[in-house]
Amino acid sequence: MVQIYKPKQRQQQSAVQDLSIQDLDLHGQGVGRSQGLVCFVPGALPGEKVRAKLVAKGKLAQGRLQKVLEASPERIAPRCEYVGRCGGCQLQHLERERQLHYKEAALKADLERAGISPAQWAPAIKGPAFGYRRTLRLAIHEGKLGFRAVGSQNIIPISHCAVAEPELSKLLPSLQALLPSLKGQRLLGHLELLHLPPHRAALWRLTGPLPKGDLAKLIHWAEAQQVALFTQQDGIHQHWPQEAVQLGYELDGLEFTVGPADFIQVNGTVNAAMVDQALAWLAPKAEELVLDAYAGLGNFSLPLAKRARAVLAAEGVAAMSERNLANAAANGIANLEARTLDLDDEQAVAALLAQRPDAVLLDPARPGAEALCQALAGKAGQGKAGPSRVLYVSCNPSTWKRDAALLVAGGYSLARLGLMDMFSQTAHVELMALFIREG
Known part of the structure; x- marks a missing residue:
């Protein structure tokens, strides 16, 4: 029998280093440099000198905070004793307004590197800093x-x-x-x-x-x-x-029925403000057809239907489409059509856009809305009639940036962008963006 030699898997090397933190990234991690490596240290703040256990991979290193040697004046005592052990909150050591400042700065820097710049930055949507999760x-x-x-x-x-x-x-x-x-x-x-x-x-x-x-x-x-x-x-x-x-729950003068396993936005205050801002930015007109993609149980669909000629609500989960229709009926809304389809399927997306919506609202999960944005960009790039406004609500800046680049390359301009503090005290970054197309 011929024996095949398999080398042992190389173990990642770790070392304890002292380093200075210059910034926070989009994941709420402190960013510093040591011996040519870009180092990411959760729990560290800009302006601090820290001791961290670093594990290098290529030109990057992931760190575990060991000790704060020189604390930032922005550092505050966390309210909760589980911070640092529980994985829920990553930023309780920073006042909420400064959390938002660093999140916006990190997003701006990330977009600048990608060549994306909004015409206007909107103030962040905020709710309670604590006690908000329903x-x-x-x-x-x-x-x-x-x-x-x-x-x-x-x-x-x-x-x-x-x-x-x-x-x-x-x-x-x-x-x-x-x-x-x-x-x-x-x-x-x-x-x-x-x-x-x-x-x-x-x-x-x-x-x-x-x-x-x-x-x-x-x-x-x-x-x-x-x-x-x-x-x-x-x-x-x-x-x-x-x-x-x-x-x-009640929203925009409407009553929404929810099943115990249904997805809803965890922050009721921010959700209400988010819907209000979406309606103001998208500004649906009485003669327009609006496409609400990833519609869920109708959180956006029903308020849109009160203002538009009709709403086409697309969703991948049949039970949510049924819930959307039931909520519409219970509120006396008859101008809503709900379709269950795969929004990653090019043919399904093409069929949706063939209905010629005047405006589109996207509220996808973390994977984003790549197929829909490709189709929207394709229509605009070919000079075909397409939606004049696209409002994108995102819980993942990484996939949103990819989709935004598609829309911009297809002829849309990024008119407005703003954060939403849906998960205060955490590293989560949620945003709302409005894209417009002339002609």
């Missing part, structure tokens, strides 16, 4: 309930959360007391908490049927805490209270 997703494993630790799958048990709405945060101690009493803990996938006044809800995602005793304990907890209780295994089931609970 949804919480908690991990469960080996008797622990909490958030994932920084850089690992380990769980940090928590008894409160500074960015959660108080009505959700105060449920955590009773949940920590409940968990050890459950025999079927291995069947608990994770837990989602939701606060949509007047209701609080808990959705336990299960990998198998719970023992009857465990379900009785969950129901007892729900009744004691006055929380609507749902489980999801093969479908979603409500266990308490006995009468059906209708979850929802």
Whole structure:
């Protein structure tokens, strides 16, 4: 038998270095340089001298903060004792206005390198700096309930959360007391908490049927805490209270019904301001057809339909399209058409644009809207009739930058750009951009 020699995989070298931090990047990491390497150190601030454990890869190095040797005057004490262990908040050591300052500066620098420049920067949309999350997703494993630790799958048990709405945060101690009493803990996938006044809800995602005793304990907890209780295994089931609970929220004078597993924006205050700004920027006219792509349950579709001749709502998940139509009907809106289709499919996208929308609103997930932006740019570049305005709401500056470059190359100009502080205290960067096409 011929033996094939396989060299051992080369291990990455690490070293502890002292370095000065010059900037923050789009991920909220401090950026410095050491021995020809660009170093990224989470938790470090511009103007600081820090000691970090660096792992080099090519010309870059990822660091782990060991000690702040010279602190920035901007550094503040985090409100939460889990900072640095829990992976939820990365920027509590920086005042919220400075968080936004550095996020905008990092985005501007990134766009300048890509040759993209908006005609106008809009002020950031802001809500509460703390206590804003109306949804919480908690991990469960080996008797622990909490958030994932920084850089690992380990769980940090928590008894409160500074960015959660108080009505959700105060449920955590009773949940920590409940968990050890459950025999079927291995069947608990994770837990989602939701606060949509007047209701609080808990959705336990299960990998198998719970023992009857465990379900009785969950129901007892729900009744004691006055929380609507749902489980999801093969479908979603409500266990308490006995009468059906209708979850929802109000926006733009409309009532939205929400299922316990439906996606909604976590920050209700910023969501309302975001919709208001989108309507003002896109400015739909009474005679226009508006395409709402990645429409979800109608967060933008229904407010648009109040102002436009018609709205074509495109979404990849059938249940969300159905929810959108049901919400429209419940609010007396008859000028909304919902289609379920793959928005990464070129033919499906071409069929949408063949309806000749006058304006387009894009609100994609993190992968972005590449196929739609390519199609929009192609129409504009060929001089064909196409939407005169494209409003893009993004939760990922990287894929938005790619899509923005397509639109600009196709003849659109970037008229306005602004941040949205949807996830204060975190490194997340969300933005809204308006593209216009002349002629």
